[in-house]
Every structure is written in structure tokens, then in C-alpha cells.
Amino acid sequence: MAEVLSSRRVVVLGAGVAGLLAASVLARELGQVTLVERDRLGRGCTPRKGVPQARHAHLLLGSGARAVEDLLPGTLNALLAGGARSIGMPDQILTLTPQGWMPRFAQVQFLIGCSRTFLENTLRDRVLRDARITLVENADVIGLTGDARRIGGALVRDRSTGETAPVEADFVVDATGASSDVPHWLEALGLAADEDIVDSGVGYATRLYRPCPQLREFPAICIQPDPNGAGHGGVLLPIEGGRWMVSVAGMRGYHPPADNAGYVEFAGKLRHSLIGELLASAKPLGGVRGFRTPPNRRRRFERVPHWPEGFVVLGDAVATYNPLYGHGMSVAALQAVALRETLRAHGDHAGLARRVQRAVVRTVEDAWTLASEQDTRYERTIGPKPGLLKKVGSRYAEQVGKAAAVRPEVTAALLDAYTLNTPLSSLLRPRTALAVLLRPRYQPDNAPPLTRPELASLRLASPRVLGADTGMNPTGRERKPDG
Numbered sequence: 001m002a003e004v005l006s007s008r009r010v011v012v013l014g015a016g017v018a019g020l021l022a023a024s025v026l027a028r029e030l031g032q033v034t035l036v037e038r039d040r041l042g043r044g045c046t047p048r049k050g051v052p053q054a055r056h057a058h059l060l061l062g063s064g065a066r067a068v069e070d071l072l073p074g075t076l077n078a079l080l081a082g083g084a085r086s087i088g089m090p091d092q093i094l095t096l097t098p099q100g101w102m103p104r105f106a107q108v109q110f111l112i113g114c115s116r117t118f119l120e121n122t123l124r125d126r127v128l129r130d131a132r133i134t135l136v137e138n139a140d141v142i143g144l145t146g147d148a149r150r151i152g153g154a155l156v157r158d159r160s161t162g163e164t165a166p167v168e169a170d171f172v173v174d175a176t177g178a179s180s181d182v183p184h185w186l187e188a189l190g191l192a193a194d195e196d197i198v199d200s201g202v203g204y205a206t207r208l209y210r211p212c213p214q215l216r217e218f219p220a221i222c223i224q225p226d227p228n229g230a231g232h233g234g235v236l237l238p239i240e241g242g243r244w245m246v247s248v249a250g251m252r253g254y255h256p257p258a259d260n261a262g263y264v265e266f267a268g269k270l271r272h273s274l275i276g277e278l279l280a281s282a283k284p285l286g287g288v289r290g291f292r293t294p295p296n297r298r299r300r301f302e303r304v305p306h307w308p309e310g311f312v313v314l315g316d317a318v319a320t321y322n323p324l325y326g327h328g329m330s331v332a333a334l335q336a337v338a339l340r341e342t343l344r345a346h347g348d349h350a351g352l353a354r355r356v357q358r359a360v361v362r363t364v365e366d367a368w369t370l371a372s373e374q375d376t377r378y379e380r381t382i383g384p385k386p387g388l389l390k391k392v393g394s395r396y397a398e399q400v401g402k403a404a405a406v407r408p409e410v411t412a413a414l415l416d417a418y419t420l421n422t423p424l425s426s427l428l429r430p431r432t433a434l435a436v437l438l439r440p441r442y443q444p445d446n447a448p449p450l451t452r453p454e455l456a457s458l459r460l461a462s463p464r465v466l467g468a469d470t471g472m473n474p475t476g477r478e479r480k481p482d483g
Helices: 017-029 061-070 074-081 114-128 182-187 260-268 272-281 328-346 352-376 388-404 408-418 426-427 430-437 452-461
Strands: 008-013 029-034 059-061 084-090 091-096 110-112 133-136 138-147 151-158 163-167 169-175 195-198 203-210 218-221 232-239 245-250 283-292 295-297 312-313
Touching: 008 017, 008 245, 017 114, 017 133, 017 169, 017 328, 059 061, 059 114, 059 328, 061 074, 061 110, 061 114, 061 328, 074 084, 074 114, 074 218, 084 091, 084 232, 084 245, 110 232, 133 452, 138 163, 151 169, 182 452, 195 283, 195 352, 203 260, 232 272, 245 272, 260 272, 260 283, 272 452, 295 352, 328 352, 352 388, 352 426, 388 408, 408 426, 408 430, 426 430
Parallel strands: 008 029, 008 169, 029 133, 091 218, 169 312
Antiparallel strands: 059 110, 084 110, 138 151, 151 163, 195 295, 203 245, 203 283, 218 232, 232 245
16 A cells, blocks of 8 residues: 555645655655755754744643654654753653642653743654645645635745745645644634643743752652633743743733742742742743743644545644643644554545544544533633533542542542543543542641652752641641541
8 A cells, every 4th residue: 555655745734743744755655755844944953933832831641652653653752852841740740730739659650841932943853854745835735726526735925925826636634733724724714623722811921030059859749720710820840951941821811920029929829839939049041932822723624524635734733722721742743653554554545634533633632621520610711501410520520639639549540540541431441430439538638748858958958948848758647537
């Protein structure tokens, strides 16, 4: 089958994570690939103009990291050699859920801590080594060619000269992100896709820091918002260059300030003061950057009755998620794997594009459910109200969170599902469900589960430590019996 596919012409629109990985797959499986990108792509650490969200914390979860390594062997070693951090879960991250601090024990999952710009630069360097891939920079995609039965290429306009020209192709992939014009392109062909929107109105503020020497190995921190509270959250992520990327966020009506003093005050008033305490001893690297994220949006391309041949949509152009949950880049990587497997299984036959689009949908499902259903719990979220079935599911999810704060076996199961390594339905397996529904023997910790060396380092670096755990190491922590 590879011989049949190897002479195809391909255009990939967008050179972000989704587009780069798709181009790599398609060069191997189909043939020559033209990769079209609106920005000029430099080699520095400055985020490209078209991705302002790159200045804020991004996560490559274990499932996404494994998918990237499967598609581009050696990429994880390149990331780590360049300073990215492999962060074990739950042993190397302090996580405060709405139900309490997660226990820490030996790694069951992991995530990669690095800036999005560093990740994209690393991917681009490796992808463009393939001589079958040609990069066209500084070019806008203004439409598709072909008709409702088959897409035949894309109309591309040079941003410097304004000249427009068609780029013909047998297979076109739109990976232009959340701002994609694909709904308008399809409408022009007489095709329309429904979309679901859940808008929590989340806003971010981020700053880079240099930790003091005593805290360079301090674990990552994730303080999740509480739907029953003000909707504030924050993450401290160790990244390349020995830096911390610290993003704080708030739902609609509770956005963090983008000025230095307001940002520091906001960080100190999260559900726990730990991030604020750490910032007091760290050196700021530049100013605060604010950002208002788009809503959770899912375009239902799989429901279009007659999907055109030769056209596939990937990445944020299909679905965007509240970045608080950190799923976007991992889903993009899983979609590239789904693209490869569908091409290999079905070859260049009628209906290939529709098969790929449906495979893409399956990679979206759990991330969409996690983000949209959690966000509907916030009072000011705009979107459809949950029905009875979703309310029952939300109630069970809350019980899972409570159990995960005191039962390590549930913590492990939840991390497997959250990192998209197992389906959400795995949380309903009898053994997990029984552990969720049993009355816990202990109350969740009220203080972060720091080890004694971590606590000593924190006190040495920041004498004003407030509320830090003075108890035992997590492997032998004394707990208060429930009730």
C-alpha cells in the first residue's frame, strides 16, 4: 500500500505542534509536503507572533510525549538535553485539587516541562530534516480550491508582496489552530459543521522567574481552581534554562492583574499561599504577560453528511480546551498518530479523509469531556446547562477527586485518565469504583505534602513560609482519622 501512496502531493496549513507532526507523518506515508505558515519562524526563544499564548504555561503530558517520541524518535532526549524537565506524577508535583492535596508516591505518569517555543523549535528542527518537506513562511491561507466532493489545494497569499497563488495538492490538512477559517471555507462549499461552546472566560497572567539556588530542584506546583470558590488557580512549572514559568489564572470576573504588584498579590491569594511564598525568594525575569483564552470550542466535522475527499482538520481547529487542564498539545500528538495509523490501515481509497476525521474525533473525546464538564461547574460559565446524566457524572467525578486525595490507588487511576493514557471510562472499573465509593479512612491533607528536605529548603530560602507542612515524609505521613 505504501507504494500506492508514496506519490501524493500534500499541503499542511500551519506549522505549530499539530502541523509539524502531521507533516512528518504525511511525508513518510504520502510523499512531498508543502508546509505553509503565516509567521516568519526564527530560531530564538521569542514566541512567534501568531501564538501569543506561547508565553504561558503549556504541558506535554505523558501520552503526548510518548506519541511524539513514537513519531519522531529521539525527540524526548533532545528536549531533556536542551533543559526541559521530565516531571514525575505524583512524586515531583504538588497538586491541590478542589478536594485537597494529592498524595505523593512513586511515579505512575509524567509530563514534560518546557516552554511551548522551545518545544516547537525542537520539533521543527527535526521535522524539517526531511527533504520531502518544504516550508513556506510568511504566507496566509485565504481559502481552499476544489469543490464539496474533493478539495484540490489551498489559496496562499504572500504577506510581503500580497501575491496570491494556488498550491495544488491531493491531500490538504488544516492545522491553523483555533482561529482557523475552516468553517467559512466549508460554508462556501455548501457544507456546514455544528459546534459546541462552553466559555468559562478564563484569563491568564504569566511571568518567568529564576529560583534561588536552594529551590532549583523544588517540585512543580499545580493549584487547581475550586468551582465552589472564586475560581483562582496557578501553576509553577520548571522549564528549560533553570527557570520557573509561573502562570496564574481566574475564571470570568476573577482575572489576574497584568501589573507586577497585582500579579504577585494575586499569586499569594490562591487557595494556598505556596506559590506566592516561592516567588518572594525568586528573581523575576521580565514583566507580566496577560492573556484571555478562547472558549472551549468543539467543531463537529464528523457530523457533516458528505465530507470532501482529500481534506482533514487537526489540532485546535477541531477543538480547543481550557488551558488550565493542559491537554491541547498532547491531543495534537495523539491525532498525528491516529492520522498515521488510519493511512496505513486504509490506504488511498474513497472515504479516506472521512475515516481520518472520525479517528481524530476519538482523540478529542476525553479531553473535551474533562474540560467542558468541569467548566460548566463554574457559576459564570456561558454554555448549555448540564442534563441529568452529566450531573450524575459530575457528582461521580467529585467523588473521584475526594478519593484521590486519600487513596493512592485512585490517585494513580485518576492520573492515568487525566494524562489521556487510559480512557475516562477506566474510572468506572469495579476496583476503582469501589475505592471511590468506600468511606475514606483519612481526611485529605490541609497542607502541601512536602518532604523534610523540601521544607528545609523552602524555609532557608523564604523565612516567611506560611502554612507549610511540618509533618512526616509522604511515605510515612501521619493522618488524622476521618470524622
